[in-house]
Amino acid sequence: MVATRRSINGSLMYFYICIFNYIIARFRDTVPSLTYDKIVQVGILAGGEELKRARFFSDGHYHEGILVEPGILLDESHQRHREEQVTFLPPVVPHTVIGLALNFADHAAELEIATPEEPALFFKPPNTWIGHRSPVIYPSGVEYMHYEVELAVVIGRRCRKVHAQDALAVVRGYTIANDVTIRDFVRNFYRPPVRAKGWDTFCPLGPYLVEGEIEEPHGLELRAYVNGELRQQGNTSQLIHRVPELIEFISSFMTFEPGDILLTGTPRGVSHVHPGDVMRLEIEKIGALENAVVAEHQTT
Numbered sequence: 001m002v003a004t005r006r007s008i009n010g011s012l013m014y015f016y017i018c019i020f021n022y023i024i025a026r027f028r029d030t031v032p033s034l035t036y037d038k039i040v041q042v043g044i045l046a047g048g049e050e051l052k053r054a055r056f057f058s059d060g061h062y063h064e065g066i067l068v069e070p071g072i073l074l075d076e077s078h079q080r081h082r083e084e085q086v087t088f089l090p091p092v093v094p095h096t097v098i099g100l101a102l103n104f105a106d107h108a109a110e111l112e113i114a115t116p117e118e119p120a121l122f123f124k125p126p127n128t129w130i131g132h133r134s135p136v137i138y139p140s141g142v143e144y145m146h147y148e149v150e151l152a153v154v155i156g157r158r159c160r161k162v163h164a165q166d167a168l169a170v171v172r173g174y175t176i177a178n179d180v181t182i183r184d185f186v187r188n189f190y191r192p193p194v195r196a197k198g199w200d201t202f203c204p205l206g207p208y209l210v211e212g213e214i215e216e217p218h219g220l221e222l223r224a225y226v227n228g229e230l231r232q233q234g235n236t237s238q239l240i241h242r243v244p245e246l247i248e249f250i251s252s253f254m255t256f257e258p259g260d261i262l263l264t265g266t267p268r269g270v271s272h273v274h275p276g277d278v279m280r281l282e283i284e285k286i287g288a289l290e291n292a293v294v295a296e297h298q299t300t
Contacts, residue, residue, distance in 0.1 A: 050214075051211045052066060052067040053065070054067065054073055054091055054207060055091055058075075058081045058085065063076060087131070088131035088134070089131040090206055091206050092205075096261075097128075097129065097177075097263065098121055099122045100119055100246065102115050103240050103264060104266060105238070105240060107268050110270070118249070123194075124203040125194075130203070130204050130291070132206040132291070133290055133291065134204065135293070135299070136178075136202065136279070138296060139296050140296045143183075147178050147232070147279045148181060149283070150179050151177075151220060152174060152205060153174060153247075154172045154174065155170055155257070155261070156172030156258060160254075161251055162251040167247035171247075172209070173211035175286060177203060177204070177289075178289060179197065180201070184196075204281075207287060217243050218242055221233070222235065222267060222283055224281050227278055231269055233269060238267060239264060239265060241265075246264065
């Protein structure tokens with residue numbers, strides 16, 4: 001029944017897009033303001049379904065597109081691409097990616113660390129951002145590197161001093177993040193250090209930016225698999241600091257820009273990964289983010 005419903009929903013979305021593709025082709029000269037984005041927006045209103053946006057390369061060309069049916073992307077020129085034939089990029093280009101440490105009580109407990117009284121923030125720098133299926137590099141000499149499955153909140157507009165009750169109105173959508181971490185460099189005197197979180201390729205994002213589907217972000221199942229084995233599981237209902245509270249707290253001292261990403265923390269269940277492992281992170285209603293681990297010497 002679920003598979004049938006998804007098939008029907010995908011077919012409906014594709015039907016709406018076909019209609020508006022015809023409109024754009026038929027009336028391009030008389031209605032020049034009817035852009036691809038407007039077609040997509042009208043499609044959402046007409047179909048009432050979620051929109052999954054992607055950024056990717058195909059045949060050496062950059063594209064932005066949407067998922068119109070399982071495994072099929074429609075780009076800005078209305079061309080179709082099969083998922084397995086594209087190279088995914090992070091679904092948005094953020095100005096800043098902000099991480100949050102110890103936002104699940106069970107994760108703090110497994111590390112034997114007290115939960116902080118206020119949100120413990122850090123940055124994931126631009127060198128860490130990669131897309132779905134891009135390799136994560138395991139640095140030479142490292143003893144303990146691990147995944148962290150996290151709900152990533154994408155901000156939709158420039159804002160400052162947002163009240164918690166208004167916070168979800170500034171959210172554009174959601175994606176999946178893997179806050180890859182080297183435990184070797186995490187020390188009690190400072191959490192979390194850039195050296196633990198900021199290595200090249202240490203923030204896979206994607207595959208999609210999901211818009212219009214998740215009205216309540218605090219009941220989503222999180223799962224992380226390594227080589228098909230379930231290693232980590234939790235639910236965003238367990239967040240210590242919830243999304244509106246986080247947006248209010250951060251925007252009290254920092255301006256959010258469109259596309260900025262807020263990582264909301266990871267549950268219990270982190271474990272060591274090694275070169276050759278494949279990490280698959282899943283979040284309910286969003287999809288699955290998959291990245292293989294490769295040794296540093298394989299990339300030089």
